[in-house]
Amino acid sequence: MVRVLYAILMSLFVAGQAHAYSYAAAGKEPLIDAREAIFKAVNAGDFEAAKQAASEISEELTYLTADYDHGLSGAFEKALASQDTATIAAAINRALVAEIARRLQAGAENLKDYQTAKVLVVKSKRFFDAMAGDLPGEQRQAADESLRKALEAIGNPGVFGVGKRDADPAAYSAAVEDVLKALAN
Amino acid sequence: MLRFGWGTALFCYAVLSIWLLRHTPSIPSDDAYFFVNGTLRFSVLEFRPHFPGYPGFILLSKLLVLMGLSAKQAVFYLSLFSALFLPPLAAWTAKAWGASHTSTLLAFFAVLTQPFLPLVGLSMMSDATGIAFFLIALAFMGRGKHTRAGCFAGFALACRPSFIAPIALALLFEWYLKKDARLKLLIAGTGTLLVFFGGVFLLEGKAYLIEALRFTEGHFSVWGNTSFEQTLERDSWLDALAKEPVAFASLILLTLMTALAVPTRPKLTPLLIAATTAVLWTLLAQNPENLRHVLLPAILLVIWLVSLSQRPITLSLLTISILQLGLWSQLLSQTPTISPLAQATHYLSTQSFSLLVTNRGVYYLREQLSQYRILDMYYADNVEAQVSALGEYQIWKLSTSASENRWCGNQNMFEGRVFGERKLYILGLCSRRGSD
Structure with missing residues (x-):
């Protein structure tokens, strides 16, 4: 009850600049959260804090480096050492691309399980949306279109078999390749 | 006199309808864009539209597409015509809750002149459709038709799930008051909801439940700008009032009138429960940046107030409605344009x-x-x-x-x-x- 009364008072009297909102943002995503933390430190000129924020995702970076992008950890360290914002941004985007590749390749292994494949592709789209602002328009739209094709290629079991569409592994692989090509440019 | 009143009200209704219908469909927000995408291809996980999927609204817009409209036109005209249906539906609901002939006319006129009715009409959102179904449910409840009331409450939630608090509490109160109606309300309400949201679950699978958790948490803690967020960086309803003081004045007056009227008529009804819950729910759980949220509480307060058929309230409401009508001079002088x-x-x-x-x-x-x-x-x-x-x-x-x-x-x-x-x-x- 006290909490509700507090909330009512807050709703009336708390003022301030409303922050932006993004439906894709909820749910903990270490890479995306770390990107904000790193940039917050970089913007303040505190590169030690940036390294500290990057250390929070060392496990993710090690995993992605081992399986998806062999030079990733090294590039990340060099970027932080360079203290150059653009280089750091490029390294973070490289990590995000590796994360997208990870989800899409896991999707390829799960094409027989529609639900899992769909969640993986949609999840990769969340990472893409988070970095889409860093991409030139044509590149962004090409990757977006290829992601849509990947989603189409996982098929659809339909409802009680109505509208059923089988997965198309070849189309899926081609779409994934196109996504990664568009992001690599 | 009554005939003259209806003639004037219907003339105003025609003027507003024509002015609104002169607008070309145009996307005003990402949410509206998601509805258009959802009409083309429904997929909640891809934000087509975002959670919870608004299946009732999407079904209706898809029906309009089958009738030959484009997805954008379908969402636009569904939203617009739903808003235009609200004044007659408010009058019908008021009548069902015992309003006199004069008060019924007043309900029509007061809702027609609501400052945010045009905003909701052009928003390409599901608010107006949800309110319309909720009013139908309340009207059937007032007439003792509980099966239909349950069904339409289900439709309202399928179009606008965020109305859950006022709709659920109104139904629960009716359930508490009328023992013989319980089974009908339960079967009709939950049956309709099951058809719609069960359908979404069949389409989306278990990922829908994961998205439900993510989205609900996000609404209350990340982006919803609600009072439950632990941040000081949010717009408050007072900021909203400061931005649109004249348009907000009517809602404040309606709330004050309700506060003064409740002690004179302390009998709780599902209508009063719905109206007060809508006010509190909007304050607590809705984003003050989106002023269209104000329309539901305003309409429910109007209907409850007119259902009292008390002379001072009638006169006050008439004054408020005429003042609201005065705002139209600013509105109608503008050439219809895109968002x-x-x-x-x-x-x-x-x-x-x-x-x-x-x-x-x-x-x-x-x-x-x-x-x-x-x-x-x-x-x-x-x-x-x-x-x-x-x-x-x-x-x-x-x-x-x-x-x-x-x-x-x-x-x-x-x-x-x-x-x-x-x-x-x-x-x-x-x-x-x-x-x-």
């Missing part, structure tokens, strides 16, 4: 700017403006870093503020079409660093 977001998109598409920063219509703009890099202000530190690093770029911001720290206004302002629709401005970057 501020669509105007801004059109302007930007003719420019050679290269980078845009915004938190308005990010998905829509990214789809429409292939020549731009579009940074999402939600990721504020990323934006700050990019803006500082990209020295050679010409950087612009699409904002609801005329000027901000480090962003200078220019001459590009895109007017809102109706009360409560925010103007948009294109601002230029004055300095690369926030502290400059």
Whole structure:
């Protein structure tokens, strides 16, 4: 009850600049959260804090480096050492691309399980949306279109078999390749 | 006298309908864009539309597409005609709850002149459709037709799930009051909900439940701008009042009148429960940035007040309605145009700017403006870093503020079409660093 009364008072009297909102943002995503933390430190000129924020995702970076992008950890360290914002941004985007590749390749292994494949592709789209602002328009739209094709290629079991569409592994692989090509440019 | 009153009210109704129908369908927000996408292909996980999927609204817009409309037209006209149905539905509901002939007319007129009715009508959102079904449910409840009331309450929630609190409490109170109606309400209400949301679950699978958790948590803690967020950085309803004081005055007066009237008629009814819950729910759980949320409590308060058929209340409501009608002079003098977001998109598409920063219509703009890099202000530190690093770029911001720290206004302002629709401005970057 006290909490509700507090909330009512807050709703009336708390003022301030409303922050932006993004439906894709909820749910903990270490890479995306770390990107904000790193940039917050970089913007303040505190590169030690940036390294500290990057250390929070060392496990993710090690995993992605081992399986998806062999030079990733090294590039990340060099970027932080360079203290150059653009280089750091490029390294973070490289990590995000590796994360997208990870989800899409896991999707390829799960094409027989529609639900899992769909969640993986949609999840990769969340990472893409988070970095889409860093991409030139044509590149962004090409990757977006290829992601849509990947989603189409996982098929659809339909409802009680109505509208059923089988997965198309070849189309899926081609779409994934196109996504990664568009992001690599 | 009554005939003259209805003649005047219907004339005003025709004027507003014609003015609203002269607008061309145009996307005002990302949410509306998601509804259009959802009408083309439904997939909650892909935000087509976002959770919970609004299956009732999407089904109706898909029916309009089958009748030959484009997806954009379908969503636009569904929203618009739903809003135009609200005055007659409010009159019908008031009548069902015992309003006199005069009070029924007053319900029609007071809802017709609601300052945010045009905003809801042009919003391409499901609010008006949800309110319309809720009013039908309340009308059937007032007439003792509980099966139909349950069904329409289910339809209302399938169109506008965020009305859960007022709808559920009104149903529960009716359940408490009328033992013989319990089974009918339960079967009709839950049956309708099961058909719609069971259908969504069949389409989306277990991922729908995961998205439900993620989205609900996000609404209350990340982006919903609700009172439950543990942050001081949010717009309050007082800020909303400061932005639209005249349009808000009627809601404040309605709330005050209700507060004064309740002691004289202390009998709790599902209608009063729905109205008070809608006021509290809007205060607590709705985003003060979106003034369309105000329409549901305003309409329910009007219906409850007129159902009392007390002379002082009738006279006060008539005065408020006439004052509200006075606001139309500002509204109807404007030439119908497209939404501020669509105007801004059109302007930007003719420019050679290269980078845009915004938190308005990010998905829509990214789809429409292939020549731009579009940074999402939600990721504020990323934006700050990019803006500082990209020295050679010409950087612009699409904002609801005329000027901000480090962003200078220019001459590009895109007017809102109706009360409560925010103007948009294109601002230029004055300095690369926030502290400059």
